[in-house]
Amino acid sequence: MTNENELSGEERDLFEKLKGIKPPIEMEEETISKLKAEGLIQSQNKMIWVYRVAAAIAFFILGYSVFPYLNSNESPAYNYMLVLYEDANFKPGPPEEMFDEYSHWMQSIYQNGMAIDGQEMKTSSLLLEGKEVSNAAAKTVGGYFVLYASSQEEAVKVAQSSPHLKYGGTIEVKEFMIR
Amino acid sequence: MVQDEQVVRRYLKHKREQDFRIIYQKHNDKLFRLAMHMLSYNQYWAKDAVQEMWIVALRKVDKFEWRSSLNTWLTSILLNILKRYYPKTVEKQMVSEESYGEFNLDMQDIIKSVNTLSDGYKQVFVLHDIEGYKHQEIAELLDIKEGTSKSQLFQARKLLRSKLSELKIRS
Numbered sequence: 001m002t003n004e005n006e007l008s009g010e011e012r013d014l015f016e017k018l019k020g021i022k023p024p025i026e027m028e029e030e031t032i033s034k035l036k037a038e039g040l041i042q043s044q045n046k047m048i049w050v051y052r053v054a055a056a057i058a059f060f061i062l063g064y065s066v067f068p069y070l071n072s073n074e075s076p077a078y079n080y081m082l083v084l085y086e087d088a089n090f091k092p093g094p095p096e097e098m099f100d101e102y103s104h105w106m107q108s109i110y111q112n113g114m115a116i117d118g119q120e121m122k123t124s125s126l127l128l129e130g131k132e133v134s135n136a137a138a139k140t141v142g143g144y145f146v147l148y149a150s151s152q153e154e155a156v157k158v159a160q161s162s163p164h165l166k167y168g169g170t171i172e173v174k175e176f177m178i179r
Numbered sequence: 180m181v182q183d184e185q186v187v188r189r190y191l192k193h194k195r196e197q198d199f200r201i202i203y204q205k206h207n208d209k210l211f212r213l214a215m216h217m218l219s220y221n222q223y224w225a226k227d228a229v230q231e232m233w234i235v236a237l238r239k240v241d242k243f244e245w246r247s248s249l250n251t252w253l254t255s256i257l258l259n260i261l262k263r264y265y266p267k268t269v270e271k272q273m274v275s276e277e278s279y280g281e282f283n284l285d286m287q288d289i290i291k292s293v294n295t296l297s298d299g300y301k302q303v304f305v306l307h308d309i310e311g312y313k314h315q316e317i318a319e320l321l322d323i324k325e326g327t328s329k330s331q332l333f334q335a336r337k338l339l340r341s342k343l344s345e346l347k348i349r350s
Binding site: 005007011014015017018019020021022023024027028030031032034035036038040041042077110111112113114115148150 | 182183185186189194195196201211212215220225230234237238286308333337340343
């Protein structure tokens with residue numbers, strides 16, 4: 001091929017415009033419906049992930065419960081739990097900043113191909129020892145994330161990237177016992 | 180960067196909607212564009228063809244051995260569908276005029292010019308100059324020789340230049 005046949009800068013710009021062709025907005029949902037009808041995707045009873053992530057983030061700040069259950073062990077959706085501790089060194093930032101930060105973090109984890117959910121918890125708790133019930137838990141748990149990682153190393157990497165550490169919190173990485 | 184293999188393996192395990200969405204959102208735009216170019220910018224045909232491709236792909240993905248990228252594999256499925264199920268160039272061109280109306284005037288000259296190319300030239304031009312495939316990949320996708328891909332691109336660019344300058348003169 002001769003150099004004369006190479007594209008000029010102007011031509012490249014012109015053809016670049018063709019990348020502006022986008023599928024119609026309804027196509028994604030239509031495709032999902034067709035795939036469900038073909039049995040290639042399982043129907044979900046729970047909220048779709050975007051709503052779940054958004055709700056988790058909102059409630060992470062507001063402190064309501066949105067995910068009362070996890071999937072059964074027969075087909076685990078998650079295999080690691082990150083337990084978030086909030087001890088004396090934990091210094092939360094302004095809620096709006098935390099909202100943006102956690103939102104961006106969870107979405108980036110998900111977009112990188114990893115399933116993740118989360119829940120904030122009230123810092124107060126009850127400790128049961130034998131017949132004794134007290135509120136003197138050794139550590140304050142502020143919430144948790146559950147995720148599906150290919151290895152413990154990967155789960156630790158995710159934990160290390162969490163904004164929780166930046167605010168002085170600590171994280172325990174626990175692997176699910178899957179039988 | 181989404182890790183296709185990890186997401187696909189997870190999809191195969193759970194068949195979950197959110198895993199499919201990750202793959203879909205990463206690849207669908209590019210595949211839809213290819214279908215649009217090859218189907219005279221008819222959005223309905225392009226949508227049907229790409230949806231058919233997803234159905235075929237999910238049925239076969241457990242056999243995919245990751246010797247090529249997922250995108251290349253999906254593209255090869257789409258090209259087969261386009262070849263087997265969609266009307267020939269002449270019939271496609273009959274409906275193209277109304278399809279042009281979907282685009283702004285700026286784009287119309289370009290897509291009209293691209294649409295004058297024969298399917299062979301158009302495929303190579305779109306895959307190489309718009310979607311960034313290399314000649315070796317195009318040769319594998321279309322089952323042609325690398326030299327054929329190069330010469331078809333040469334001819335496609337030549338014809339496009341001529342068509343675009345003709346349209347400029349008219350306006």
